[in-house]
Amino acid sequence: xxxxxxxLQYTARTVEATxxxxxxxxxxxxxxxxxxxxxxxxxxxxRLRPLLVISSAGLFDVPESGAxxxxxxxxxxxxxxLIHDDLPAMDDADLRRGRPSVxxxxxxxxxxxxxxxxxxxxxAVLADPRTAGQPEVRGELVAALAEAAGPAGMVGGQMIDLSxxxxxxxxxxxxxxxxxxxxxxxxxxxxxxxxxGQADPDDRAALDxxxxxLGLAFQIVDDLLDTEASTEDLGKxxxxxxxxxxxxxxxLLGAEAARHKARDLIGSAERRLExxxxxxxxxxxxxRFVVDRRN
Numbered sequence: 322x323x324x325x326x327x328x329l330q331y332t333a334r335t336v337e338a339t340x341x342x343x344x345x346x347x348x349x350x351x352x353x354x355x356x357x358x359x360x361x362x363x364x365x366x367x368r369l370r371p372l373l374v375i376s377s378a379g380l381f382d383v384p385e386s387g388a389x390x391x392x393x394x395x396x397x398x399x400x401x402x403l404i405h406d407d408l409p410a411m412d413d414a415d416l417r418r419g420r421p422s423v424x425x426x427x428x429x430x431x432x433x434x435x436x437x438x439x440x441x442x443x444x445a446v447l448a449d450p451r452t453a454g455q456p457e458v459r460g461e462l463v464a465a466l467a468e469a470a471g472p473a474g475m476v477g478g479q480m481i482d483l484s485x486x487x488x489x490x491x492x493x494x495x496x497x498x499x500x501x502x503x504x505x506x507x508x509x510x511x512x513x514x515x516x517x518g519q520a521d522p523d524d525r526a527a528l529d530x531x532x533x534x535l536g537l538a539f540q541i542v543d544d545l546l547d548t549e550a551s552t553e554d555l556g557k558x559x560x561x562x563x564x565x566x567x568x569x570x571x572x573l574l575g576a577e578a579a580r581h582k583a584r585d586l587i588g589s590a591e592r593r594l595e596x597x598x599x600x601x602x603x604x605x606x607x608x609r610f611v612v613d614r615r616n
Contacts (some may be wrong), residue, residue, distance in 0.1 A: 327545065332372045336371045336396060337391065339392070339393040343393055343442070343446060347487040350455075354438055357426075357431045358435045359434035362396065365419070365420070366418055369507075370395045371389075371396050375514075376511045377528055380515050380518065380520075380524070380600050381514060381518025381519075387452050387517055388514070390446055394446040395442040396467065396469050399506060401435075401438075401440045402470075404435055407422035407423065407424060407432075408429065408432060409424070412561075423436075443466070448463055462516055469506055473505075475560040477502075478501030481497070481568075482502055484496060486541060488567055488576060495568055499540040500536065500537065502537060503536055503540045504533065504542075505536075507535060508529065511535075512525065523580070524596070525599070528593075533581075534590035535590045537571070538583045538612055539611050540566065541579050542583055544571045546614075546615070547569070583612050587611065
C-alpha cells in the first residue's frame, strides 16, 4: 500500500477505530462530557499527526498496536487543542471540520471539560503497558509529549498567539510562534516512532529535522489557505487571521514568496530522509501532500 491516498484512508479507519475503542460511551450524567469528547475526536480530520506517528514507527518495525495507540493519543491532544482554540475566549469559531464546533454543539463548559478530558486521557494511553512493553519507552513518550503540548510547546505558542504583541511580530517571531503552537506536536508525532523503536541518535536527529521543516511548511500553507480558500473548502472560518489583524507569513512575505519558502522547506524535509531510503516513501509523500493540500 504505497499510494498516499490509500495510506490516508487506511490510517483514518484504523485510528478512528482505535479512538472509538479508547473512548467508549458512558451512561449517566458524566456521559455528556464523554459524548463531547467523542464528537470532537471522531468522524473527521486528515489524521496527519497519527499518520506521521505510524509512518515514523514503520521505519523501525514497531508493532502496529503500539503505534496505533500512540497515534490515537496524539490525535486526542490535537483535538483537545482544537476544542479549546474554538472557544469564545480564544478564536471564537463556530465551525470545525465542516460542522458546529464543540462549544456550539454542546455548551462552553462542556467543551472546556471535553478538552481537559482528551488531554489527560492521552497520557493515560501512553502510560499503559499495551502501548509499549518497556517502562523507559513509555516514560520517554510521556515526557516528550508533555514538553510538546505544554508551555514549552503548543500552550506557549497559543499564549503568544493571544498576546498583545501578536499583530506586530516579525518573521523570526512568527516562526517561533508556529514552531511552538503547530510544530511542536508535529515534531513529537515524528519523534514518537523513534522513541517506540528505540532508534539511534542519528536516525532521531534526521526525523527531528524533517519534522521541523514539515511543521513550518504546514503553517505557511495554512496561512496561504486562510487568505485564498473558502470557508466551505476549509471546513472552518476563512480569513480569521486577517480579520484579527494578526501578522502571518503571507502578510510579511507576500503570497508568492511564502509559497516558495514552503516548497523550499519541503525539499529540505525530503533530503533529511535520505538515510532511510525507500522505507521513508510515505513520509516523503506526506511532505508533498502538506505543500499541495487545499484544506
